Amino acid sequence: MSSWQIIQQSLPLFEKGFILTLWLSFIGIIGSIIVGLICSLLKYFRVPVFSQIAAVYVEISRNTPLLVQLFFLYYAFPVFGFKLNAELCGIVGLIFLGGSYMAEGFNGGFDGVSKTQVETGKAIGLSRMQLARYVVFPQGFTLSVPALAANIIFLIKETSIFTVIAIPELTNTALDLIGMYYRSSEYLLVLVIGYAIILIPLSIILTLLEKRVRYGAFGN
């Protein structure tokens, strides 16, 4: 069979993997943003106990590899009596990892709001809550967009690690096909193109978005 035929025949399988990668990424990113925002708000408002718990979580999450986190969820958790299916493990793992990166992204944005802006807000009598709502958050979210965008791209790429717990996403599809038919070049080419189709347009959109929100808030 020619390379072209090999590729053509594999496309339906790759399409399934492609959709699964998109879907898992989407859920994982939304979940990460929610977890990250919660952690960041706990830190910003210095909520006792919970902010410390969030800080410990962020450190554990950022300082262990996703691969290890997934193995732990998939192989070690059942020992304690929790059995998750592979896809759920993948999503939980991705959110566990992404949550801390997103938290750091939000923190960076909030910290990036200049001290003089905060003081000016205080000087007109704003309470801590009002200061957050009208000054720090609108500017801080804007400042955090580049970091969040980088994290989104990062998390999508990290889904390729799901292959180790046999989730049939893009990478797993390619590795499976290679295992069966030994046509590495063809399948790897499709794999690369698959990721590029997702990531290149997304990068462009995110860059445009960064410029837009920045102009909206700061005018440059």
Next chain:
Amino acid sequence: MAKQVIKVEHLEKYYQKDHILHDINFSIDQGEVVALLGPSGSGKSTLIRCLNGLEPYQNGTVSFNGDQVVPTEKNWQKLRQKIGMVFQSYDLFPNLTVLDNILLGPVKVQKQSRETAKAAAEKLLDQVGLREYENVYPRQLSGGQKQRIAIVRALALNPELMLFDEVTASLDPEMVRGVLNIISKLAQDSDMTMIVVTHEMNFAQQIADRVLFLEDGKILEQTKGDQFFKQPQTDRAKEFLESMDF
């Protein structure tokens, strides 16, 4: 006798081991305009920042309208709507229009209705000649315009005391006059009590009822305005005035 708006007694301020302010004592009556002068690093900005709680102090007391301030963040937060402050960096909120910058305090802090606050804000904008800019964003304004808006924003809260911290220091020379004129006008036409930190000696001479001369965190002299510029009491102040060549 005029009402005493602010009174500072035995104020001491440290940054870690550095002693920034030494035994500061003064009081200011209603309607009085006080210029806080002194060389760079003498503690002028730090001192006025202590007066609205932006800087903590380690010893001594600040009293506002006769009541000693218990220096908690909560108490300061309530007082700050009565103590307007304008900064060197103007710092309009870039995410809000000019009008929303001005209304934030009156509407959110003082719970005035938007209509009432807006009418008052527009009157103030008229006075500084910027009424037509109420719906633009700060990025569309020049430095001088931004600073004038920042003054309006502070005045919109109807404060009893205004603190001006080197408000012309980061402006282009041709913008300085417009901003200073607004402050002079405020000093003349209203009964506003003001503390002005500035390096513009002509301006200080023109508006100050009294001068506090600060060096190394100590008040070296407190002299009536005209007298300070003609005949300062201390050699150090004399040297300072000569170095400013105005």
